[in-house]
Ligand code: BES
Ligand code: MN
């Protein structure tokens with residue numbers, strides 16, 4: 001199915017299914033001359049997500065579907081994304097080969113042409129996602145083309161933008177959903193290298209075990225030593241076209257580092273996890289995938305700042321060679337760590353990645369994303385990721401960006417005393433806090449805090465939101481959500497506009 005953008009002025013193109021929207025307590029916003037049969041017209045209330053369909057509209061040969069937008073004052077980008085997803089899903093269910101979403105110019109002004117264009121295409125693309133790589137019998141899709149018809153240039157600009165973002169989201173979901181046997185460190189790193197071929201402004205370096213040894217990444221190497229799959233560390237760089245000095249704007253001198261946990265399968269190691277839901281630990285690379293997703297979009301955007309993406313990739317396996325509870329490892333900055341629980345491995349691979357970022361990149365801002373703790377799902381569920389850090393402005397900016405894209409964050413506490421709780425008995429740090437202290441997600445954040453120096457830093461614990469979110473039409477269910485990529489893109493673009 002392809003999605004194309006068209007104008008809503010002039011003659012209505014031929015289509016099997018005409019989709020229009022209805023605001024609460026208003027008449028359906030149909031093209032001039034098109035009318036619902038009187039009896040059906042009366043039933044249309046325009047409540048959010050209300051669907052009313054007829055094959056007997058006057059003024060057109062197409063069948064016509066009204067989708068409720070809800071109250072005008074309650075119309076948001078998220079609602080527009082949801083109706084965009086509903087539009088494509090209903091068109092598929094109704095068996096149309098060609099469908100046209102017609103946006104009334106009067107309606108467009110409520111959210112703005114650009115925002116509408118962006119949200120509708122995001123919803124339509126993300127809402128039609130399927131993961132069928134492993135199905136012999138793939139679902140047949142009768143829908144060949146979905147046309148989004150809106151007002152002119154702004155709508156088109158928004159749609160172009162939305163497509164870039166949605167495609168990045170889908171790219172991330174594919175990485176997440178791919179099972180651990182086909183998404184090992186090498187495949188994740190390969191995906192990163194492929195991204196670099198999409199733009200001359202993106203480069204990708206991959207560090208191997210020997211490089212890590214030289215750099216002294218004992219924590220990452222410690223996690224990886226129980227697996228026959230060698231660990232890799234991905235370093236993507238996006239450089240703006242014009243040098244910061246030549247552009248002369250402030251945003252351009254910013255260097256932002258995104259760090260993502262790329263644990264391609266987490267058995268827990270010797271501190272092994274129960275069998276029950278161990279399979280979903282294939283999602284433990286979701287933070288890394290989200291970082292890769294940003295670079296997927298960066299090749300199509302023109303952001304003025306330098307962006308670094310660093311993803312430590314490893315498996316966490318139990319094995320004769322595996323790291324044992326109580327073992328001490330030494331991170332790249334010399335810090336020694338008692339590994340009291342081998343299942344708290346995310347922070348171990350991340351701490352070396354953070355050291356690496358400090359030493360090799362020296363960014364102004366670090367944002368890390370990780371499926372770090374089950375506790376974040378207990379506290380916040382699948383709809384909110386936890387955000388922690390040492391810079392309240394950064395945290396707040398991220399939260400606002402998340403609100404606008406429908407990937408929401410909620411702050412969790414992180415204070416000096418939490419950091420103290422991570423002091424080790426025989427080493428500098430331990431990787432878990434004492435039993436009974438609770439605040440499991442904060443503990444993970446507190447551990448990482450030791451490795452960011454004075455750099456402005458935020459940590460997003462996405463263990464709950466990376467998969468299994470509730471059905472919001474464009475996302476939801478047991479599969480990966482692609483959480484984080486669109487949020488980070490929104491954050492970067494807002495910063496670029498400063
Ligand atoms: N990858 C897990 C966290 C996780 C749990 C992600 C559930 C998604 C769903 C992480 O490596 C882990 O095992 N964390 C431990 C930390 C504990 C040992 C301090 C946890 O949450 O139990
Ligand atoms: Mn673990």
Ligand code: ZN
Nearest residue numbers: 263266284346
């Ligand atoms: Zn993990």
